[in-house]
Every structure is written in structure tokens, then in C-alpha cells.
Amino acid sequence: MNILTDFPYLIPQEPDGFHYNGYISIKNKLFRLEVKLPSSGNLQDGQVNCDWKLRQVLGNFSSILKQRLQQCDTLHSFLKELQSVAERQLEKETGFEESSSQLCRQLITDIEDLGWEKLAYVDDDFQEIHLAYTDSDGRTHVLKLYINKQYPHEAPKYSVQLPVKFELHWSGARGLTPSYQHFVCAVQSYQEFWSLVGELDSNTWVLEPEKPAFSARHRRIAIDSSVSVQITVDPVNPRALPDCKFLGSDHAIAPLRQSMNNNISDWDENGSLLKNLEHLLDVKFPSPSTHSKEEFSAECGICYAYRLEDEIPDEVCNDARCHQPFHRACLVEWLRALPSSRQSFNTIFGSCPYCEKAMTVKLIAR
Ligand SMILES: [Zn+2]
Ligand SMILES: [Zn+2]
Incomplete structure (x- = not known):
């Protein structure tokens, strides 16, 4: 009854042998496993970490095994139990396991081709992966992919935060790279839009949306208490005169409309949205440096x-x-x-x- 004889790939990490790290062999396949016991050697307080593949094999047994860890007398008997449960599961689900591990292998290869540094998140089952891109102004954009069983033959579902509808290009066997590059191109094409609305976000009180997402084209900007203008910016042509809608009493809105009529011909498509809007409406927008938000809410x-x-x-x-x-x-x-x-x-x-x-x-x- 020796751990090292039965589990030769599980290496004791400390001289006292309370920390094991390495692999466990199940039906001739190796799975990552790490076991940490407190210095008392007490199994009850032990910690077992395994890789997502083993967790997938164990499925619902994971929680039962957690309980067994509390009950087993020795680490050796616990590992034996884990091994036999996993073996039975593998036999039962060989077909499923084959296809799903094939999918995971394919995904890992595709992520490797793309570069691991672009992977921002992956869930335990490799069903949701997030690929990140940081633009030249330091904004991080995320492409979320929801992987289905038909990967890579069928395009995965996806979500992005872009101001214009985005159709992901999917080239099947060529993996993730072409789709990621397509996403990056789309992101790069809205840099000017984000920097212009970003200037508004940091220099005015934006009442709506509360926390503008990268996809948000609207900004409702406070002008005075109970007076605001809602602008809708064209992401493709962000320096153009945006659609403006005034909110407030007729009395407060009338002079803004008048200024807009007087100044609309001065709109300068080389200038910033902030400067243009202030000139257009003949106002100085209250900013976070001069006013508190409560004055407008x-x-x-x-x-x-x-x-x-x-x-x-x-x-x-x-x-x-x-x-x-x-x-x-x-x-x-x-x-x-x-x-x-x-x-x-x-x-x-x-x-x-x-x-x-x-x-x-x-x-x-x-
Ligand atoms: Zn009243
Ligand atoms: Zn109310």
C-alpha cells in the first residue's frame, strides 16, 4: 500500500510528503491531479485539485468524492477510489469522452495558434471562451464565443460590444485566428468614435446610460438641473452633427433650440464633439470637476x-x-x-x- 508504487506520476512536493502534484493514470490516460493535506496529514481538511478533463469525466461524482475524502482512512484508499470511479465513468462514456476530448484538443490547438495571451477567460467545460484585444488607447475589448459540439465545423454563437451590428466571419477548419482578426479590424474601425464619446464621458455629466458600454451610441448630457440633451452619435462618422433631442421644460429648451438654429452652420467636422456641441448650444456643459451629479439628478x-x-x-x-x-x-x-x-x-x-x-x-x- 504505497502511493508511489500505485501512483508513480504523483510526486511528493515537500519532504514531509503532504503535498502531491502530478498525474493520475486512468485507463492509460494521464490526468493532472494535485493533493494538499494539512501538516497533520488529516484527510478531512485536504484539498484535491484536478484538471477540467478529469472533472468532466467525474461529472456528478465530484461532489461524492469530496464527501469520500472526508471519510477515507488513508490518502491511498481515497486515490484508489477516485481512480476506480473515473475508470467506470470512462468506460460508460467512452463515445462521449472521445468526441468531447477531441473537441477540446482541437480548441486547445486553435488557441495555441492564436496565442494564449489573447485568451481572457475559459470556463471549466471549454464551452465559453473570451478572447481579448486591447486597443491603442488601452481599452480592452472582448469577443465571447460559445462553443458547440459541432466546433469547428459550425460557427459558434458569439457576443461583442460594438456600436454597429457585427457579423462574425467563421472559416471552420482555419480555427479562431481569422475570426479574431476580423473582430480586431472591427474594433480598430471605431477608435475615433470611442475617443470622441470618451471625451464627453469624462468632461460632462452623462445621465444616461449610467455606465456607457462600448456599444452605446447615445449620451444624455446634463446642461442644467432638469435640462439635458440626448445625442446619438454615428459610429461610422462620429465627427458629424449628431442627432440631438432636448429634455426639460419648454421654457428651458426654447433657447437651446434657438442657439442650435443659429449655430448649426458652424459645425466643424474636424473638431471634437465636445467643443462643437458647446458651441452649437451656446453652453458650457457642467463637468465632474465643477459640479456634482446630484445637481442634475x-x-x-x-x-x-x-x-x-x-x-x-x-x-x-x-x-x-x-x-x-x-x-x-x-x-x-x-x-x-x-x-x-x-x-x-x-x-x-x-x-x-x-x-x-x-x-x-x-x-x-x-
Ligand atoms: Zn409645477
Ligand atoms: Zn416617479
């Missing part, structure tokens, strides 16, 4: 919250002394409950819950 006057699911308080009372913002959903509910309110087509007419001046709200998105 006024709570809804009905529910007293700022964020209601995906909504922020967009509906603003037009009365210059009131300017109270509300969520559309809260205001609709409030006005509908008023006996004095009336609805015509998709507009509800009623009065502001705060100052009682006339107020309307549309039922559809603006």
Missing part, C-alpha cells in the same frame, strides 16, 4: 426616486418657478387619478402635482 416629485426601472424623471413642469421633474409613468398615473383631468388621443391634460399649473403628458415615448 433631481428626484421625481411623485415617487421621490431618481431611477424608476429604466426611466429617469423626464417630464418637467413648464412653470418657471416650479420646474419639478416627474417620471412619465408616475405622472400618467397621477393625472389619470385626478377627476379634473381628461385624455385626448394619446395626451393627458391635467395639472402639476406641485404648483397646479396646467400640465400635459403624452402616453407614448417622445
